[in-house]
Amino acid sequence: MDYNVNEEGFYGRFGGAYVPEILYANVENLRKAYRKIMEEPDFRAEFDKLLRDYVGRPSPLYRAGRLSEKYGTNIFLKREDLNHTGAHKINNAIGQVLLARRMGKTRIIAETGAGQHGVATATVCALMNMECVVYMGETDVRRQKLNVQKMEMLGAKVVPVTTGNKTLKDATNEAIRDWCCNPRDTYYVIGSTVGPHPYPDMVARFQSVISQEIKKQLQHEIGRDYPDYLIACVGGGSNAAGTFFHYLNEERVHLIAAEAAGKGIDSGESAATIHLGREGIIHGSRTLVMQTEDGQIIEPYSISAGLDYPGIGPLHANLAKLGRAQVMAITDEEALQAAFELTELEGIIPALESAHALAVLNKKQFKKEDVVVLTVSGRGDKDMETYIRFFQKREE
Numbered sequence: 043m044d045y046n047v048n049e050e051g052f053y054g055r056f057g058g059a060y061v062p063e064i065l066y067a068n069v070e071n072l073r074k075a076y077r078k079i080m081e082e083p084d085f086r087a088e089f090d091k092l093l094r095d096y097v098g099r100p101s102p103l104y105r106a107g108r109l110s111e112k113y114g115t116n117i118f119l120k121r122e123d124l125n126h127t128g129a130h131k132i133n134n135a136i137g138q139v140l141l142a143r144r145m146g147k148t149r150i151i152a153e154t155g156a157g158q159h160g161v162a163t164a165t166v167c168a169l170m171n172m173e174c175v176v177y178m179g180e181t182d183v184r185r186q187k188l189n190v191q192k193m194e195m196l197g198a199k200v201v202p203v204t205t206g207n208k209t210l211k212d213a214t215n216e217a218i219r220d221w222c223c224n225p226r227d228t229y230y231v232i233g234s235t236v237g238p239h240p241y242p243d244m245v246a247r248f249q250s251v252i253s254q255e256i257k258k259q260l261q262h263e264i265g266r267d268y269p270d271y272l273i274a275c276v277g278g279g280s281n282a283a284g285t286f287f288h289y290l291n292e293e294r295v296h297l298i299a300a301e302a303a304g305k306g307i308d309s310g311e312s313a314a315t316i317h318l319g320r321e322g323i324i325h326g327s328r329t330l331v332m333q334t335e336d337g338q339i340i341e342p343y344s345i346s347a348g349l350d351y352p353g354i355g356p357l358h359a360n361l362a363k364l365g366r367a368q369v370m371a372i373t374d375e376e377a378l379q380a381a382f383e384l385t386e387l388e389g390i391i392p393a394l395e396s397a398h399a400l401a402v403l404n405k406k407q408f409k410k411e412d413v414v415v416l417t418v419s420g421r422g423d424k425d426m427e428t429y430i431r432f433f434q435k436r437e438e
């Protein structure tokens with residue numbers, strides 16, 4: 043079984059490129075170019091150098107002693123939280139902006155929900171002296187003031203989107219509209235393993251530096267290059283794709299994906315797309331979608347802004363469908379508990395998204411000799427207000 047994308051851009055029944063006529067040429071040009079450019083030795087060299095000197099890679103693989111003791115197993119944390127800008131998203135942003143430059147593009151557009159992908163993209167555009175426009179729902183602009191200010195300081199133009207619910211979905215539509223109008227000079231940076239082919243595969247490949255490093259680091263730490271378990275959270279699925287990538291076809295490695303159950307799978311306030319979704323098309327890709335009987339998208343909910351997406355990358359839909367990955371739905375409450383546990387035991391304040399992966403430790407039984415690698419996708423600075431509120435409630 044091969045779990046990678048096939049020639050036509052599909053993972054089993056999922057994926058593909060369902061784009062309007064007007065976008066066809068853009069997507070097709072990218073499809074023809076991406077593998078070729080990514081495999082050029084001087085592209086590779088430039089990407090690797092920036093990952094090392096600018097992002098600070100390799101990110102450490104840290105054996106979490108007290109956490110391991112608590113769960114009676116061997117837990118290693120892959121520390122994407124230590125990257126420049128505080129999460130894994132920068133790996134992909136650097137890759138795509140470099141690629142855009144090689145394709146002769148001079149203008150970068152992106153959409154952002156919570157602002158994390160927008161900040162990563164604006165950062166790389168400052169570094170590479172590229173024009174940068176970020177579309178963001180007006181509601182999110184209000185909710186995520188600090189990230190908007192960061193993007194502006196970095197020289198990006200943030201465009202508030204006032205259509206629909208004024209959130210991520212509407213910002214995405216606006217970015218697509220822009221791309222249609224400016225196909226010649228503009229490149230659209232997507233922040234996760236979603237969208238039409240080749241985006242999911244391209245983003246997975248840029249993020250695959252994570253599992254490439256895990257292999258080397260495990261070899262050095264434990265004398266074999268694979269763990270028994272890999273655990274990561276999934277929003278669109280990019281940090282999980284990067285964590286799993288070099289182990290996808292290695293069946294002895296168990297893959298666990300943590301999605302956001304919000305207030306509970308059956309509460310009506312959830313973002314557990316793999317548990318609740320039905321097949322449909324979202325943002326140019328056939329995948330699982332949270333939708334009503336007649337195909338209207340259901341607004342997702344999670345305490346974590348990075349996980350409340352109503353779709354899921356086609357790679358993960360396929361892994362779940364085939365039983366290659368186990369998918370666990372983690373509630374807000376479980377994620378918050380896990381964030382405080384990591385902070386108390388290891389002195390690491392994780393992003394709320396990453397806390398969903400951490401909560402798996404409490405729900406799954408591991409053997410003493412198991413080796414568990416868990417990706418901490420980002421740091422918790424951006425979530426401090428939520429943590430403080432929870433902390434105060436706990437103290438009462």
Ligand SMILES: *Cc1c(COP(=O)(O)O)cnc(C)c1O
Binds near residue numbers: 275
């Ligand atoms: C955006 C984000 C995620 C979710 O995105 P994926 O593409 O599923 O990785 C997870 N963790 C952090 C810290 C994020 O910023």
